[in-house]
Amino acid sequence: MTNSTSRDIMSQMSVRYRPYFNLSPLFPLVLLFTSVGVAPVRAASVGAPECAAASTAEFLNSRLAFWQQRLNLQDWKLSVSSSHPSDLKPETLGNIHWDKDNKSAVVHVLAVSDYKMACPAALEDMELTVVHELVHLTLSPLRTSATNRTDEEHAVNQISDALLKLERQHRAHETSPVALIQR
Numbered sequence: 011m012t013n014s015t016s017r018d019i020m021s022q023m024s025v026r027y028r029p030y031f032n033l034s035p036l037f038p039l040v041l042l043f044t045s046v047g048v049a050p051v052r053a054a055s056v057g058a059p060e061c062a063a064a065s066t067a068e069f070l071n072s073r074l075a076f077w078q079q080r081l082n083l084q085d086w087k088l089s090v091s092s093s094h095p096s097d098l099k100p101e102t103l104g105n106i107h108w109d110k111d112n113k114s115a116v117v118h119v120l121a122v123s124d125y126k127m128a129c130p131a132a133l134e135d136m137e138l139t140v141v142h143e144l145v146h147l148t149l150s151p152l153r154t155s156a157t158n159r160t161d162e163e164h165a166v167n168q169i170s171d172a173l174l175k176l177e178r179q180h181r182a183h184e185t186s187p188v189a190l191i192q193r
C-alpha cells in the first residue's frame with residue numbers, strides 16, 4: 011500500500027510500552043483491585059501454572075492459539091517468544107514483528123524471569139501483551155505513514171484490556187474439572 015523502502019523481512023513492528031511498573035504509587039492499588047476482582051478465582055479454578063520455563067512457554071503458546079482463533083487470525087503463522095529487556099526497546103513489555111506478504115508474525119514478550127511481580131500476575135500480564143500485540147496485528151491493514159502511533163496505542167490498550175477482562179470473567183465462571191482439562 012505505502013511505498014515502503016524498508017528491506018527488512020519483518021517490515022512492520024509495534025511495541026507494548028510498560029505502563030506502571032515502578033513508576034506509579036497507584037500500581038499496588040491497581041494490582042490489589044485486580045486481585046480482589048478476578049485473580050484469586052482464576053488462580054483457584056484454573057490452577058495458575060508454575061513459572062518454570064517449560065510451563066510458561068506452554069502457557070504462552072496455548073494463550074496465543076486461543077487468541078489467534080478468537081481474533082480470527084488463523085490464516086497467520088504466529089509464534090511467541092520470551093525476550094529479555096536487552097532485546098526489547100526500553101520500557102517496553104513486548105512487541106510484534108509481522109510480515110504481511112508471508113502472513114507470519116512473532117510476538118515477543120518480556121520473559122517471566124524479568125518480571126518483578128509474582129508468578130501468576132506475571133503470566134497474566136504476559137497474556138495481556140500477547141492480546142495487545144495481536145490487536146496491533148488485527149489493525150495493521152489500517153496503518154499508513156500518517157498513522158498517529160500514540161492514538162493507535164491508546165486504542166489497542168482499550169481493546170485488549172476489554173477483551174481480556176471479558177475472557178477472565180468468563181474463565182472465572184468455569185470451575186468444573188472438564189473446563190480445566192480443555193484448557
Ligand SMILES: [Zn+2]
Nearest residue numbers: 024025026163
Ligand atoms: Zn502497542
